Amino acid sequence: MQTVAWLIPVLPLLGAAFLGLLGRRLAKGAVTAVALTAVAGSLVLAGLAFWAVLGAPGRRLEFTYLDWMAAGTLRVPFGLVFDPLSATMAMVVAGIGALIHLYSVGYMEEEPGYARYFCYLNLFVFFMLTLVLGSSLPVLFVGWEGVGLCSYLLIGYSYDTEPAAAAGLKAFLYNRMGDLGMTMGMLALFVAFGTFTIGPILARAGQLAPETGFGILTFATLMMFAGATGKSAQIPLYLWLPDAMAGPTPVSALIHAATMVTAGIYLICRLAPLYRLAPIALTTVAWVGAATALFAALIGLFQRDIKKVLAYSTVSQLGYMFLGLGSAGFAAGFFHLFTHAWFKALLFLGAGSVIRGLHHQQDLFQMGGLKAKMPVTFWTMVVATLCIMGFPGTAGFFSKDEILYLAFQKSPFLYAAGLLGAACTAFYMWRLMALAFWGEPRDPHAFEHARESPATMTVPLVCLALGALLAGLPGLPRIWGGHFAIEGWLEPALAFGQVRAGILPAEPGGAALAWGLMAVATAVALGSGYLGWRAYRRGPGPELAFAARRPGLYRAVAGKFYVDEAVEKVILAPVRWIGNLLWKGFDVILIDGLGVNFPGALTRAGGDLAILVQTGRVRNYALAMAAGAVFLLWIFLR
């Protein structure tokens, strides 16, 4: 296994390199072949690795390939670690990545820069796998930064259009702000443990007791979470994700739903033993997650762009994952990541199908009646919607429920926020479905030309739908007869190095509480979902009426609570002003004027002064010589 494990991330890298250098000269078919083969190869190898992990001692395999940095006591190896957590995540990344590569073949058919797209996509898979499989924090960070880069490249795919270019930059900058936290966290961990390699860090952490108050572990974990906030679009660094919808829809599906944005959650799961030792950090994670979940869900209620609805939905669902992690339900949070990857990717790809079918129409208010025209898309999206709202029996149901259950244990307020968010989620999802697929078509011309998408697009949709339905099985809770298998599966990774008893969360609650909460959540979800469908199945009329009745409130919610505007006014404008000042005042006047031009002018003035000696008249020169002679004679003959 060791000899081929490194190919898992490297195969897509090779694909990207090949396509980057030669892609422009290749035929489209060749490009497709290279890209798909690379990802498929990765997937196959990831499957083999998964199999290997099943049989490995302690369910953990670590392969070190070469020393990256060696200086004094610092040793950072290039290595890959395979344990239940990373192997599962790798399968998700490679699997959904492969499906989206396939989908993109159809979606990006008519776009220029076809090879560039697949080059970046392959590159992204490489970085994401590096992030997931890295055995030490710097390697993980390479992947971390790399996915940010690829996000920028792919969002700004149509780099010659202003929205895409601006959005790409915004995404990258917000990511970078988070990266500062990530770096601080990494360094703090080095200070605490003397190494960057994850295995030894967690092993040494196992010897420690949980911190009371604010110690170095709390600091490190909080900083890491700050980094996660940037990557996973939580408050306050979520602002880039909705703008990122300017990129192609498959990109939104892969990067901004299933994989890159989940890197934050993955990071916290990876370092779960550390978070268990820092209760303050955990609580912060939970509250930020809950706030984000609710806040984003509210914004999603009145968005007109189909992708924006899904974007805010993603932010909200990520909030749920953090809520789960923060309630010490690491397995639950990861489980939600797992299920969410399936149905959110499915939702985005379905939306892409709709957009493409209507010839790049993204405004929900202009859609309608597609139920008959695009059946496959419709039914797969129904499956996904049922998942996300938490319809009983679907994957999303189990994962969301587990999170709410644990949240309640931590604080009823967290639970309330989560419940309210779930209500909004169901409402806006069925609003989306109703506006798109029910009612009379509001743009007859586009509707005329609408057709179901080609097989390269519908096949992934169906695969994802099946996955979404089945993904719930690993997390079947005990009260339903399962044994929340996923927790047991992930335990070796999540509790790595734990030697002190009592750290692991005891079996919480009781069956009655579990059933009760489940019932409440289900009722709320079903109710608000039905309300949403009913309100909108004939078109956006009710919303427009509401907007007329309460324009201020409507504008606030539809306007994303003006956060972007506030950031612009409070942070960006002053920074720009300072920059302007430094430019015009400092740079131009002081540095250019005083530092550069002034010595030049001075020299020129000196020259102009000196040149007066050159009169051209022999008499004057003779006088000068005579004067010099006097001077010398005076010196020598004193």
Place this chain on the structure above:
Amino acid sequence: MTTAGSILQGGLPGYILVAMLLLLIGLATVLCRRSVLVQFMGVELMLNAANVALVAFARFRGGDVQGTVFYLFIIAVAACEAAVGLALVVGLYRHRQSTDTDRADALKQ
């Protein structure tokens, strides 16, 4: 005897003093007059000053013949210089209709 007495009586310091004063007057001529021909005359005065000093030293160091030989060469050089220099003056005059050196300042910056 004192230096002043020696001067008045035609001793070496006297001749040297004459030579030096002649030199200075020649220099003043070059510096203060604008006509190139007058400046040339000043140059000749300076040369003669050197000649006086040279011959005086020759006499006061035992009649050394080398002094006179050198004097001869100085004359030869002065003659050459006069010839070529005056030719240049003629050329200058042809170009500018003037022998005023202050007007010949085309090389000024």
Place this chain on the structure above:
Amino acid sequence: MFLTFALITLAGAVALVFQRNLVVAGLCLVLSFAGVAGLFLLLGNPVAAALQVIVYSGAIVVLLLFVIMLLNEHREEPALRPRPLQRWLSVLVTVAMGAGAVRLVFHSALLRGLDRGGPPVPMALDRLGVALFRDHLVAFEAAGLLLLAAMVGAVSLVKRDL
């Protein structure tokens, strides 16, 4: 005698400085040369005195006067712009040098050391000839070459079209 010739020389020179008429200036130059010839005689060097008169006042000054006549400009032109700075600085420099010269003559020990005194030994032409043709032949020939070159140069410089 010394004083006389010295004053003649210096008077001629001083007159030259202040003379406006070029021809008269040339004549003052001749006067100065005559004084120098007299000084040479006093130094017991009749050869030098003769050469002085023949070459300097007889050839060089004549050439100079020829040129003055040729150019037909007997007066110095009026100045384009008065330049007092040049004049004052020249005076300053000259006076400074003069002061230095006087101090040198009166106080230099080196000068006193160089003086060997004694009666003048008259210079004989044959002594000069022997020295010239025996000890300094190369220099003599070189001087001849120099004169040739100067002649050729002067002639070619004055040609109207080469």
